Amino acid sequence: MSTPLAGFVTSLHAFDPLLSVRYGDVSRSWIIERKAFIPQDELAFLRRRRDRTARIMKTESPLRPVTVKTFVGVSEELASAQDGKRVVLFAETLDSRVFDSLCLGDIQRYGGYSRYADEMDKQDSRDADAMEKRHSNEREELNRETFDQLGFLWRKRETELLSGERNMKKLLHAPSPGHHR
Numbered sequence: 001m002s003t004p005l006a007g008f009v010t011s012l013h014a015f016d017p018l019l020s021v022r023y024g025d026v027s028r029s030w031i032i033e034r035k036a037f038i039p040q041d042e043l044a045f046l047r048r049r050r051d052r053t054a055r056i057m058k059t060e061s062p063l064r065p066v067t068v069k070t071f072v073g074v075s076e077e078l079a080s081a082q083d084g085k086r087v088v089l090f091a092e093t094l095d096s097r098v099f100d101s102l103c104l105g106d107i108q109r110y111g112g113y114s115r116y117a118d119e120m121d122k123q124d125s126r127d128a129d130a131m132e133k134r135h136s137n138e139r140e141e142l143n144r145e146t147f148d149q150l151g152f153l154w155r156k157r158e159t160e161l162l163s164g165e166r167n168m169k170k171l172l173h174a175p176s177p178g179h180h181r
Contacts, residue, residue, distance in 0.1 A: 004030065008094045015102060020085065021094065026075040030094055032102070033085040046078040 002023040012019050018035040053071040073087075080087050091098045149172065153161065157171045165171060 002030075004094055011099070015099065019088065019102075024076045024079070024090070026079075027072045027090060030091040030098075031076055031080065032088045032091065032098060033080045033083075034088050035084060036086045038081045038084055038086070043078070043081055046074060046081055050074045050078055 004021045004023075009021060012021060012032070016034070020033055020035070022031050022033065023029075024031045050071065053067050053074060056067045057071055076090070077087050089098070089101055091101075153171050157165070160171060
C-alpha cells in the first residue's frame with residue numbers, strides 16, 4: 001500500500017479539512033475523498049451495484065469493458081462510503097493538478113451530490129416560506145380591505161343595515177342618505 005507525501009496531505013487539509021487521500025487497491029490510483037454522511041440505503045445500493053457488476057464481468061458480455069470500469073469506480077465509492085466519505089476524484093499522481101481539479105470543482109462550496117441536494121432543499125424551503133409570506137400579506141391586505149368596507153357600511157349605512165338590507169351592491173354603491181348629486 002502506498003503512502004502519500006506528508007506535504008501533500010498537509011496542503012490538502014489546508015485546502016479543505018474534510019478532505020483525505022488514500023491509495024485505492026481496486027483502482028490502483030490515488031483517491032481524494034471527503035468526509036460526509038452516508039445513509040445506510042446508499043451503502044446497500046453501492047453493495048448491490050458492485051455485486052451486480054462483478055457478476056456481469058464473469059460472463060462473456062459486450063458490456064464487459066464498461067462494466068470493469070464501473071466495477072472499479074463503484075468498489076472505490078463503496079470503500080470510501082464505508083469509512084463515511086465520498087469520492088471526490090481519482091488521481092494517477094499527487095501533484096498541483098489535483099488541487100487545480102479541486103478548485104475547478106469548487107469542492108469547498110458543494111462537497112458532492114449530497115450537500116448539493118441539501119442546498120437545493122434549503123432553497124426550496126426558502127422559496128416556500130417566501131411564497132407563504134406573500135400569500136399571508138395578500139390575505140392580510142384582503143382582510144383590511146374587507147374590514148374597511150364593513151366599517152364604511154356600518155358608519156354610512158347603519159340605518160339600512162338595521163332595517164335588514166343585505167344587498168352589498170346597493171349598500172356599497174348607492175348614494176348616501178342626504179347625499180345629493
